[in-house]
Amino acid sequence: MKVALIHDQLREFGGAERVLVALKKIFPQADVYTTTFDLNSLGSHKNLVKNWKVNVSWFGKIPILNRFYSPFRFLTPLIWESFDFSKYDLVISSSGSWMSKGIKTKKPTLHISYVHHPPRYLYGYETAIEWQKYWLVRIYAYIVNHFLRIWDFQSSQRPDYLIANSEETQRRIKKFYRRNSIVIYPPVTILSGHSQGVQKQKGHPKGDHYITVSRLARAKHIDVLIKAANKLKFNLKIVGTGRDEKYLKSIAGPTVEFLGNLSDQEFKKKFLNAKGFLFASKDEEFGIAPVEAMGYGLPVIAYNSGGVPEYIKNGVNGYLFNQLNENSLVEKINELTRLGGEKYLEMKKEARKTAERFGEKRFEREIKSFIKKVLPYKV
Known part of the structure; x- marks a missing residue:
């Protein structure tokens, strides 16, 4: 069976890229297609994909477009519709902001789209454009997005099946x-x-810091975490990079540390010595980072929004704060701090138990099971 994996773009490594890597493990012989690809921009994760054969679109082969891709998003329909997938039995698109579900396939090729989210910038959810200070750029975005929204709906009807x-x-x-x-x-x-x-730990861990992992972008609201750290004077370690890093460093107090991208060993050490994980992203559809943190037995304190309440149960494996500001977050941090040793340990156990429901083997099993139902080939 010939399989193709289609991904929005390979210029950063986040939750969507983890899904792509998992799909590639399930289908190791699958061909990979994307709009743009920059191996070095994947940082410490580039080893996961460096041996892949990646088919890059015509768009990604033009240097100026590849570098300044966001203003040229209006070309998205032309990019995806230029690929030919007629030689494949199964095509799986990993679709988010760049709408890779918009590819065209013909029978008997089966197209399954794994949808991370409908593009947030098309449907009123927070994105970087909310903080764009140049009004001409905002007007340009609104005009382009109007037509992209029409195409997004039309192209969403193309896949044979959608997975959320x-x-x-x-x-x-x-x-x-x-x-x-x-x-x-x-x-x-x-x-x-x-x-x-x-299970063997007693009371609070030796580490006295909180940790978060995120792209440093306005829509992730890392500033709320920093303001809470400034107010309570607790140690906050921030893992990740992004265009908002300069601004966030300018408002950070002495207890806030920016760690950038970490190696796997450094990452593990910081997590094992943390007290809890903080998450303030708004309208996040799922949020892999908080679940990974729970895999280390960390209680998560997160903004009550999007898909996060599907796995964080208030007072059981973490806390949800209801207003997107530092005062609401501080309340929940104080609640966690006041927990006695045994109750805190129980919360850590529940966090770990929650994370175990989302493991990689479970994902592989469910993907294979679904494909077997809809495709008359062995998977």
Whole structure:
């Protein structure tokens, strides 16, 4: 069976790229297609994809377009419709902001789209454009987005089946595309053997810091975490990079540390010594980072929005704060701090137990099971 994997773009490594890597493990012989590809921009994760044969679109082969791709997003329909997938039995698109579900296929090729989210910038959810200070850029974006929204709906009817990465995304698919979908949660890397370590711990861990992992972008609201750290004077370690880094450093107090991208060993050490994980992203469809943190036995304090309440249960494996400001977050941090040793340990166990429901083997099993139902070939 010939399989193709289609991904929006390979210029950064986040939750969507983890899904692509997991799909490639399930179908190691699959060909990979994308709009743009920059191996070095994947940082410490580039080893995961460096041996892949990646088919890049005509768009990604033009240097100026490849470098300044966002203003040329209006070309998205032309990019995806230029590919030919007639030689494949199965095509799986990994679709988000760049709408890779918009590819065209013909029978008997089967197209399944794993939808991370309908593009947020098309449907009123927070994106970087909200903080764009140049009004001409905002007007340009609104005009382009009007036509992209029409194409996004039309192209959403092309896949034979849609898979949503959460119940929140499933609701958005129904609302914006008027289509049914099934939910298969994304794969989360769980630290093996750590459950026993969680059970043996007594009270609060030695580490006295909180941690977050995120792209440093306005829509991720890292500033809320920083303001809370400034107010309570707790140690906050921020993993990740992004265009907002300069601004965030300018408002950070002495207890806030920016770690950039970490190696796997450094990442593991920072997590094992943390007290909890903080997450303030708004309208996040799923959020892999909080679940990964729970795999380390970390209680998560997160903004009550999007798909996050699907796995964080208030007072059980973490806390949800209801207003997107530092005062609301501080309340929940104080609640966690006041927990007695045994109750805190119980919360860590529940966090770990929650994460184990989202492992990579579960993802592989559910993907294979679904494909077997809809495709008369062996998977």
